[in-house]
Amino acid sequence: MVTVTMTVNGRQVSKEVEDRRLLVDFLREDLGLTGTHVGCDTSQCGACVVHLDGKAVKSCTVLAAQADGGSVKTIEGLANGADLHPLQAAFKEHHGLQCGFCTPGMIMSGVDLIERHPDGLDEKTVRVELEGNICRCTGYHNIVKAILAAAEEMRGGMRQAAE
């Protein structure tokens, strides 16, 4: 057993877990944050994507012990209280989800990719960057649309903030 301490969605947590505990199981089962999902066992589907120390990672391929001392943000921590993150709002507006299972990982990846491209995004870049997230429902069409729309809105927001 190993004791892990980390900040999850802004709150510090500390638990004793099996050494083999994966971060995703730690989040889902020990912390009850079931918004992060498991859709495969080969690190490909991306349903488990969270931000670890500000970067999108597949929480099914990180041991909880590896995240010790780190800061994790999950889908539950993305909205600012009742205010949805612009990408969450864009997924709803553009019908970027159907069954919703891949959605948390897709949104966490989308936020990461928008943040990594502050100068803006085009469709091709979004599609290439979504390599690590599989959706079986939407054909990606509206996911791509939602990410582009949110990226545009967030850039607008950033421009305003800079002015």
Place this chain on the structure above:
Amino acid sequence: MYPLSYRRASSVDEARRLFQEASDAAYLAGGHTLLPTMKQRLAVHDVLVDLTRIEAMRGISVSGDTLTIGGGMTHAEVSESSEVKGAISSLAAMVGSIGDAQVRHRGTIGGSIANNDPAADYPSAALALAATIKTDSREIAADDFFTALYETALEEGEIVTGVSFRIPETAGYAKFRNPASRYPMAGVFVAKHKDGSVRVGVTGAGMEGAFRWHEAEEALAGNFSGEALAGISLDPGMMMGDIHGSPEYRANLVAVMAGRALANLGSAEAII
């Protein structure tokens, strides 16, 4: 995953010691090959020694004609590094095409090199860029390092602490991905060095893992362009085959990707 003990090392020496104390340890870097294999219970280790917090294995530097990257640097850090982009832009671009964004945030150069997956991208660059693999005890030329599928010249417990690449005059990379796994089915890194020599590293296709394509190197030494490759082909008998690509198809892909790499010098192209 079978039960295991997790140990975090803060120095290379500590990592060695933790490794040696265990009966069947493995080093954990990015973990994106090791952990999925262990999750599927295809590999068992009693101890995992985490190398990712070792400060000495971090950093990127350029000195003369050499680019050195710490073994613990992630693919994202390497691909976004201005030093790497400035020294060998095709290498930065190649690293930026490994796996997916989330994998690049975790996976490390040391882990990739040490694992020597026959479909990993890095070994082709290491061969083409005449890399030197630095370990906790010695330096090994890339030509001597990759010995067979998932096999390297590393001794039991030896750690890749860094990799030095020779900065070429120009270089390029092109790969054709496996449509399922998205690892290269054929990846070719071509480099023309400042001494006039040409090196061609091939990954994803060879039955014995990454290899140098000497015949292409000779042809390109006189004329560093796709035309020089006309009429040169690889023996399908040396190529891997699976449901995604037969040896004959892979041999074709290597030749085509070599041409694409030459047409995209300074960059990297990924098909699929």
Place this chain on the structure above:
Amino acid sequence: MTVEGIGARVARKEDKRFITGKGRYVDDMAVPGMKHAAFVRSPHAHARIGSINAEAAKGMPGVIAVLTGGEMAADGIGNLICGWMIHSKDGSPMNMGAWPALASETVRFVGQAVAVVIADTKGQARDAADAVEVAWEELPAVSDVTSALAEGAPQIHPEAAGNLIYDWEIGSKPEVDAAFQGAAHVCRIELTNNRLVPNAMEPRAALAQYDAADDHFTLWTTSQNPHTARLVLSAFYNVAPEHKLRVIAPDVGGGFGSKIYIYPEEIVCLWASKKTGEPVKWTGDRSEAFLTDAHGRDHVTVAEMAFDANNKILGFKIDTIANFGAYMSLFSSAVPTYLYATLLSGQYDIPLIHCNVRAVYTTTAPVDAYRGAGRPEATYVVERMMETAARELGVSPAELRRTNFIREFPHQTPVIMMYDAGDYDASLNAALAASDYDGFGARKAEAERRGKLRGIGISCYIEACGIAPSKAVGSLGAGVGLWESAEVRVNPVGTIEVLTGSHSHGQGHETTFAQLVASRLGVPLDNISIVHGDTDKVQFGMGTYGSRSGAVGMSAISKAIDKVEAKAKKLAAHLLEASEGDIEIADGEVRVAGTDKKLGWHEVCLAAYTAHNLPDGMEPGLKEGAFYDPTNFTFPAGAYVCEVEIDPDTGHTDIVSFVAADDFGRIINPLIVEGQVHGGIAQGIGQALLEGCVYDEGGQLITATFNDYAMPRAHDLPSFNVSTTETICPSNPLGIKGCGEAGAIGSPPAVMNAITDAIGNNDLSMPATPEKVWRALRAAGGGMREAAE
């Protein structure tokens, strides 16, 4: 159309919980004291079980029980069933082999469960399952239908001699043969419809809880049809009596058919929860999904079509062999018969059709309905045939189709179906215009200059949805009726709950069903809740599959609304002292037409519940239920145009444009309909280009992870150009045809027609992987040089 009513492009009501991580899927559920199940599965495709030694496993940490098939049989748990009886052409019933939930004598596919471990944690259960020792006696495997039908093939079930489940036909072979005698041209094609793994992103899961005090079971499960699950678990598997079993299908992460069926794991969890006295949860991983979810498609077909001198179709002959895998899954028998052969007329006026179907056992995972179920296979045959024939006849593919389109409705096909409405010229014209079909030549020439090969392909599909008229399917062998039920509960304050037997696992029913209510009763969407997926709440229902929830599920709601509306009008007429016929309900008001006399909707509802002043004989309350049994199938149809660009050096296909023009009848919410089409097209393109489930000769699944089974990624697909044309469906009150499967049905032949057009070689099977395309190009003497000459 109101802002929120029928036809409005409303963002989904249910989205908020999914985008904030508050969706509740089965694996998210936990109950106090919950234990975990892990299954011991066969590593062999075909083997006898010598013995099972669980002693070591039973002693491992956290292990509560190791249970086997022998104990299940002793407890009287029944075998899995196939719910649709098909008779062979000689009149004999289908030959069904026994399928126990836990095998105790023989395993017949890799992954088949033989024992289950119940332990405190998931990890402990898995550790112990690995320690269960099974003495296997390997038997020969057979993975493909041709080998399974061959003389001397391994016998898989004693009940099915020669591995033949049935040899079925539709139509008269002598009559079709006679029609071929007078043909000016006969086109013949051989096709494989590749086996697919559904891969809903949420793996299957089950959580079973037995309450000994009340002798009551609760099962949370990943189901598209919880009521059918309860019925089958009770009536056939004897796990729990129907009135003491509550089945809940909460948020479900995609189904595509694969979650229609009741699987061994659900039966085992329920049984084990009583046996151990502990709540038992099982969550499959992706590898288990690959090994044990019902797969789709897997046909081998030879087809011939006869044309007269004017290119009119004279007759159509089809011979198909369908791989059923190792066991007959719940709907399997109906898929290559009544969901396939009945659609072989496509959009065309074909006087005579004969189709023969042999269903065959192999030592592979069971095969059943997957998005489209039979209809994609039929469309693939018809539309590859039309394109191929056009090339052979030297006419344009669009022209050959137009020459043979059905233009008068209703139209009786020679294969049971009576098409009720459609306009196939309209959708083809729309698709050709949207794809700039006429400009293709210039684009092809431009691509050639860049060293690329361009091709364009059309597919005009039809499907039968609105499944299904109960009497009709009963006469064809179905074990159940395929109606739907609904209940509309109006609360005293005027808010509304709609209880439906449909189940949403991505389709957006919480929004579209509410839009119907909003349109009819003038209540805002926020005041309407849709309740589904719980057998304790909803009385009964047949669930969601076959694009039936709009046409059938909403029709049931519409019928219930009719009754609510009638009662509300009667009450309002009484309260307003007006004539019932003059009352209208709209915008939250109940008005006397042409006057200013009115009541708020909530006032009428409250009056119904206070019951202080009701008309003579009226019962208090405002709640009505209805069952709707369709009068006919519905017939969505459309035209798809795919344009591809191929790299001759690598054989890589890039889909540069994909156009869909669909006729779904009346559309409730275009945003959701477009999403359904996008997803369907992606799965169809996946089938055509990427996805192929491969077993080796020994019956090992080669494509058992996403590393070997190629799932479509964002970068594999273009943005889609989708639009609709509309002919109202006359067979249901809402005019809806259904939209859930169209994309997966219509797209594979469009892609394959485009690729074969580009490379000049028609001999290419799905998935058209880069290597296959590269080889087909070389076999055609192709490559850029030849193409340019």
